Amino acid sequence: MATITTGNGPAKATKHKPEPRPKTPREPKATKPPVQKEPPAPAWASPVKPSLVLLPPKARGLKARRRAVRQAMLMSLGMLGLTAAAYVVVLAGTAGAQAELDKEKTITNQATAYLAQNRDVQNYADGFIERKVAVGTALEDDVAHSRVVQAIYGANSVGAVFTSIKTAPADSPCMSSSPFAPSTSLGCVDVAGKAPNVEAVAQLVASLNKNKDMLAEPYLTESTVTEGGISFKFTVGHTSQALSLKGDKFKPSPEELSSIDSPTAATDSAATGTETQGASK
Numbered sequence: 001m002a003t004i005t006t007g008n009g010p011a012k013a014t015k016h017k018p019e020p021r022p023k024t025p026r027e028p029k030a031t032k033p034p035v036q037k038e039p040p041a042p043a044w045a046s047p048v049k050p051s052l053v054l055l056p057p058k059a060r061g062l063k064a065r066r067r068a069v070r071q072a073m074l075m076s077l078g079m080l081g082l083t084a085a086a087y088v089v090v091l092a093g094t095a096g097a098q099a100e101l102d103k104e105k106t107i108t109n110q111a112t113a114y115l116a117q118n119r120d121v122q123n124y125a126d127g128f129i130e131r132k133v134a135v136g137t138a139l140e141d142d143v144a145h146s147r148v149v150q151a152i153y154g155a156n157s158v159g160a161v162f163t164s165i166k167t168a169p170a171d172s173p174c175m176s177s178s179p180f181a182p183s184t185s186l187g188c189v190d191v192a193g194k195a196p197n198v199e200a201v202a203q204l205v206a207s208l209n210k211n212k213d214m215l216a217e218p219y220l221t222e223s224t225v226t227e228g229g230i231s232f233k234f235t236v237g238h239t240s241q242a243l244s245l246k247g248d249k250f251k252p253s254p255e256e257l258s259s260i261d262s263p264t265a266a267t268d269s270a271a272t273g274t275e276t277q278g279a280s281k
Helices: 057-117 119-138 145-155 198-210 254-260 262-280
Strands: 002-005 012-015 161-167 187-195 215-226 229-238
Touching (some): 119 254, 145 187, 145 198, 145 215, 198 229
Antiparallel strands (some): 161 187, 187 229
16 A cells, blocks of 8 residues: 655655465474494404403303203204104005015915815816816827819829828838838828729829829839739828827917916915015014
8 A cells, every 4th residue: 555745845655565475384304313322342363353251251151061961962953853764754664565465375275175076076176177188199190181182183194093001100110112201101001902003003103292282102012913903002001191190289388287286386476475574573
């Protein structure tokens, strides 16, 4: 607001200064805690710092010994605990193995008792298998003579007439044109008959010699001129193709052969198991 003043001079308008605004109060600053300075560490003249030990040397040694004894006892107790834990583990494994062994022994004893109870049946079965072995062995060299006779007649292309065909004894080998060569025949047959002429007999022997699968070593032993032609006799061997193979039907299987000794093996295994259990105890 302006005010006008009068006086000797011209009137001048004066301006009033505005009143100052009140200042907003400021928050007081937080007081900082005083910094406490640690006193400097004393500097020792020697690298070994002094210590205050009021116990006599004897008491200090006794305390050290007690501490050592206590540590040794703790270590001993720890080792004893580890040993006990290992023993428990081993004992549990041994008990499990012993239980399995007892179970197997029980099964073996039951099987042995069953075999002993049915021993007569087993003996009969063993005897039957042994008889099959004997029959199969006896028929290993059995010859199908019909095959041999059929092969001889098949080689007769000259019109010869056979009057006799006999099996030679087993201990009489077939005669051969090569006496020093090993014989290839398993048996021998004596044949007698008649032919129109000598050439027919020679052709018959040559034809028999061509059949290498069934026949072997045909050998003319006798030829006589008669009114009706030529009477002849010859021997001829047969190979393994003439075998009847009947023995194969009677041969027991490997399972049957192994079953003959199975009761003895079961008894031996039971005895071995008993000895093993006694040794483990």
